[in-house]
Amino acid sequence: MEPQPAPSPRGRRSLRIWLAAALVVVSAAAWYILRKRPNGLRARASIAVLGFRDLSLQHESSWISAAVSELMNIDLGAEQRLRTMPLENVARMRTELSVKPQSAYPVQLLQRIRMNLGSDYVVTGAYLPQGHHIHLDVMLFDGRSVRQVAAISDEATEDNLPELAQRCAQRVQAQLGVRLPANGFSSFEAGAMEPYARGM
Secondary structure, eight states: OOOOOOOOHHHHHHHHHHHHHHHHHHHHHHHHHHHTSOSSOSSOOEEEEEEEEETTOOGGGTHHHHHHHHHHHHHHTGGGSSEEOOHHHHHHHHHHHTOOOOSOOOHHHHHHHHHHHOOSEEEEEEEEEETTEEEEEEEEEETTTTEEEEEEEEEEEGGGHHHHHHHHHHHHHHHTTOOOOOOOOOSOOGGGHHHHHHTO
16 A cells, blocks of 8 residues: 555645644633533532421420421432531530531521531521411521521421421522422321320
8 A cells, every 4th residue: 555645734734723622622612611600509518407496385386396407408408409417416416516507507506507507597586376377487508607697487387397397498599509499298197296206
């Protein structure tokens, strides 16, 4: 076989120009895609539900804190867009730091809670049972800057407690840039929540 003639200088120059142009196009496309990326959470942030204070101070309604904490923890971790801290870790932290559920915590205590749990955000709040209705206040704090990010209020009947917890969880997710379709509720039946929470 006869050897193939080497590319001419003009051909090599054209090839270099073509490659350079292709590199510019690819770089421009990558820059455009990154620029248009949504401003939501870049990586999975961690979040801990610390519990909710019973403003009625009635022992009969104390189960609501455990029930709402469990439901919100499930809903916040939906689709694994947020990394929720196990409630067992939260219970251990409460014992170690002698912490009771409160609507808000002092700055130094929030810092200690973050160091203990290693969570980026914490959820706390309070509730007030009024007959068969429950008014729920949810506070979201950034554990890194130790500042309040959101305050959410909602209410529902006891039978609609799972829906109440889910609505509040979705509003917390929205504050953190997480958008999820409302395609159902937690796997708990409302009527089973009270005996379940009392057993926790």
